[in-house]
Amino acid sequence: MLKITNLTAHYGAAQALFGLNMHITQGQTVALVGANGAGKSTLLKCLMGLVKPSGGEIVFQGQPVTGSSPAQMVQLGLALSPEGREVFASLSVRDNLRLGAAALKLPKSEEARRIATIFERFPKLGQRKNQLAGTLSGGEQQMLAMGRALMAQPRLLLLDEPSLGLAPRVTDELFQIIHQLGRSGTTILVVEQNAARALSASDTAYLLAGGRIVEFGKSHDILVDPALRAAFLGAASSDNPAASRLGAAGLTNIRLEKPLMHTKTFISAITSEEELHAHQLQGLKWTVRHAYEGSPAYRAKLDAAGITPDSIQSLKDLPRLPLTSNDDLREGYPFPLRSVPFEQLVRIHASSGTTGKRKVLCYTQKDLDDWTDMFARCYQTAGVTPLDRVQIAVGYGVWTAGMGFQLGCEKVGALAIPVGPGNIDMQIQFLIDFQSTVFCSTASMALLMAEEIHKRGLADKISVQKVIYGSERSSRSMRKKISELFGGAELFDITGLTELYGPGAGIECPDHDCIHYWGDYYILEIIDPKTLEPLPHGQWGEMVVTSLAKEGAPLIRYRTRDITRIIPGPCTCGSIMPRHSRIKGRSDDLFIFRGVNIYPSSIDSILSVVPGLGSEYQIYLTRDNAGRDHMRLVVERGEGVAGHRTPELLHEAGYQIKRQLLVTADLELVDYGSLPRSERKIQRVFDSRIQDEIV
Numbered sequence: 001m002l003k004i005t006n007l008t009a010h011y012g013a014a015q016a017l018f019g020l021n022m023h024i025t026q027g028q029t030v031a032l033v034g035a036n037g038a039g040k041s042t043l044l045k046c047l048m049g050l051v052k053p054s055g056g057e058i059v060f061q062g063q064p065v066t067g068s069s070p071a072q073m074v075q076l077g078l079a080l081s082p083e084g085r086e087v088f089a090s091l092s093v094r095d096n097l098r099l100g101a102a103a104l105k106l107p108k109s110e111e112a113r114r115i116a117t118i119f120e121r122f123p124k125l126g127q128r129k130n131q132l133a134g135t136l137s138g139g140e141q142q143m144l145a146m147g148r149a150l151m152a153q154p155r156l157l158l159l160d161e162p163s164l165g166l167a168p169r170v171t172d173e174l175f176q177i178i179h180q181l182g183r184s185g186t187t188i189l190v191v192e193q194n195a196a197r198a199l200s201a202s203d204t205a206y207l208l209a210g211g212r213i214v215e216f217g218k219s220h221d222i223l224v225d226p227a228l229r230a231a232f233l234g235a236a237s238s239d240n241p242a243a244s245r246l247g248a249a250g251l252t253n254i255r256l257e258k259p260l261m262h263t264k265t266f267i268s269a270i271t272s273e274e275e276l277h278a279h280q281l282q283g284l285k286w287t288v289r290h291a292y293e294g295s296p297a298y299r300a301k302l303d304a305a306g307i308t309p310d311s312i313q314s315l316k317d318l319p320r321l322p323l324t325s326n327d328d329l330r331e332g333y334p335f336p337l338r339s340v341p342f343e344q345l346v347r348i349h350a351s352s353g354t355t356g357k358r359k360v361l362c363y364t365q366k367d368l369d370d371w372t373d374m375f376a377r378c379y380q381t382a383g384v385t386p387l388d389r390v391q392i393a394v395g396y397g398v399w400t401a402g403m404g405f406q407l408g409c410e411k412v413g414a415l416a417i418p419v420g421p422g423n424i425d426m427q428i429q430f431l432i433d434f435q436s437t438v439f440c441s442t443a444s445m446a447l448l449m450a451e452e453i454h455k456r457g458l459a460d461k462i463s464v465q466k467v468i469y470g471s472e473r474s475s476r477s478m479r480k481k482i483s484e485l486f487g488g489a490e491l492f493d494i495t496g497l498t499e500l501y502g503p504g505a506g507i508e509c510p511d512h513d514c515i516h517y518w519g520d521y522y523i524l525e526i527i528d529p530k531t532l533e534p535l536p537h538g539q540w541g542e543m544v545v546t547s548l549a550k551e552g553a554p555l556i557r558y559r560t561r562d563i564t565r566i567i568p569g570p571c572t573c574g575s576i577m578p579r580h581s582r583i584k585g586r587s588d589d590l591f592i593f594r595g596v597n598i599y600p601s602s603i604d605s606i607l608s609v610v611p612g613l614g615s616e617y618q619i620y621l622t623r624d625n626a627g628r629d630h631m632r633l634v635v636e637r638g639e640g641v642a643g644h645r646t647p648e649l650l651h652e653a654g655y656q657i658k659r660q661l662l663v664t665a666d667l668e669l670v671d672y673g674s675l676p677r678s679e680r681k682i683q684r685v686f687d688s689r690i691q692d693e694i695v
């Protein structure tokens with residue numbers, strides 16, 4: 001949209017800009033950060049035609065505009081909200097707004113419509129529409145200046161120092177509005193001294209010092225990359241203000257919350273596979289000895305398998321150890337696998353017990369500390385920073401979920417909003433009022449929220465940038481939908497289970513290709529759920545975990561029932577932590593239909609590729625009197641997909657199922673929204689046949 005090449009500017013003999021290069025893409029919010037006198041205002045004035053550049057070129061929407069007049073620039077679609085607001089004190093709020101579009105000579109009705117839109121965006125201005133601008137507070141004057149610039153419906157909105165002289169709370173409010181403007185598609189160049197605020201509200205950022213661009217990059221990278229942070233924000237994140245270019249440029253008025261948090265990293269210090277394996281062997285030896293000496297149940301199992309603590313000499317000895325299963329947990333109820341004396345335990349958690357007794361796990365303080373660090377690492381991997389506000393919509397109480405999300409969030413220094421599950425109205429109110437930037441829930445709850453946000457038309461009133469969800473399988477189309485309806489949020493699938501601390505055992509990485517799991521806290525194996533033999537890397541099977549540092553209730557080759565596979569080789573994201581595929585289902589979910597093993601997830605992925613189908617479906621399995629099995633698949637049409645397309649969609653879905661699963665299903669299409677949504681896990685498979693033996 002805007003390209004600046006080699007731009008120079010002079011005031012008389014004094015040079016103010018030295019060969020600036022800059023690039024703004026349509027729809028982006030770009031931050032230009034720098035100290036007083038760095039050249040920020042000069043650059044804006046060059047763009048608005050208020051200062052004539054002495055060299056270089058400005059191209060706006062493909063058209064060279066270097067040296068155009070201010071009136072021409074407004075006509076082309078630029079609007080400036082100037083530093084110091086410059087509102088007309090003796091005119092009313094409404095008349096100030098009118099001036100914003102005066103050059104366009106709009107018909108009265110259009111002018112009124114635009115003013116109404118501005119009042120919707122800035123309700124405070126609406127309440128004061130007849131008040132004289134001079135009587136407004138600083139924050140309200142800033143809103144008025146922005147509203148006036150928006151009256152021209154600019155293609156590119158230039159904001160000069162919007163937070164200057166404003167109280168932190170008012171600054172927060174303004175940046176929320178800037179963020180929302182960005183989400184509604186306005187392209188914005190914001191010039192700011194408050195680097196932290198500008199970075200958290202923008203996509204890309206340029207750092208200007210002494211009339212030159214000295215750094216630039218994606219704002220998010222700058223917020224999470226320690227080196228870039230030091231360059232941009234060093235003045236606030238170290239004791240020496242001159243340590244960074246920003247500090248050296250004299251910019252010391254940055255307000256950065258919780259500065260110490262930024263220096264702490266939860267990413268593992270391990271740098272190679274060899275180092276990881278050495279660490280794992282040490283942890284494995286410790287775990288086997290600890291369990292053998294601390295837990296009579298483990299000792300009996302290990303003795304029966306002919307294993308003593310000294311049997312473990314290398315990681316290759318791992319498959320010799322006996323498997324631990326659900327049954328071991330149930331038999332040991334209420335404190336199964338306990339390997340330390342009671343006085344060392346500080347907490348228990350339990351899983352929901354739908355069948356049989358609940359699984360109860362006990363924790364020492366070190367277990368809780370390790371879990372918190374693992375969870376903090378998940379947040380950090382997803383790019384959560386102390387500037388984030390994390391709305392936690394998972395269960396609190398005896399379940400592990402809420403506690404884990406909460407402790408990890410506070411550990412990385414982000415603001416936790418512990419709402420718990422359900423209560424959609426309150427969730428939505430908090431998303432708007434608190435401007436939460438991260439939403440944590442199950443996949444079903446995220447879908448429910450996404451659809452509600454869409455239904456109520458709130459996508460541009462919320463600021464959610466990341467959805468972290470877990471405990472449940474999610475299809476590709478469900479993910480796509482959640483992301484879209486949340487206004488383009490980035491999705492992160494988080495893994496974990498109560499038996500292994502809780503959620504936070506691994507997370508989808510920013511390259512969204514795999515789940516990285518924390519191999520320095522546990523070893524993951526994949527076994528064939530029928531033969532129980534280990535499977536090679538790359539093959540799908542049941543995930544088996546062995547903890548390396550868990551004190552209260554260590555796990556030795558615990559069968560998780562989750563189906564996944566280990567992905568060999570390094571990840572493009574640069575993390576050396578080992579990785580597995582997103583969970584495909586549970587071995588309990590697998591159903592056998594006419595001799596074919598089917599996971600519900602394979603139905604997910606087939607339906608995902610048929611355009612026009614929704615993400616929700618149900619599978620009904622029945623058996624007729626002749627002993628033949630039947631599968632009925634009820635699928636929703638996509639939102640807004642016309643009913644007359646039903647025959648064509650049925651044909652395509654039926655064809656894909658036959659082709660990929662080699663079975664025939666009776667298909668039924670229903671209206672969008674007619675299958676149940678739930679904030680808990682959604683039941684999709686209803687099997688009323690005599691239960692086949694399930695692996």
Ligand code: ZN
Pocket residue numbers: 509510511514516571572573574575
């Ligand atoms: Zn990765």
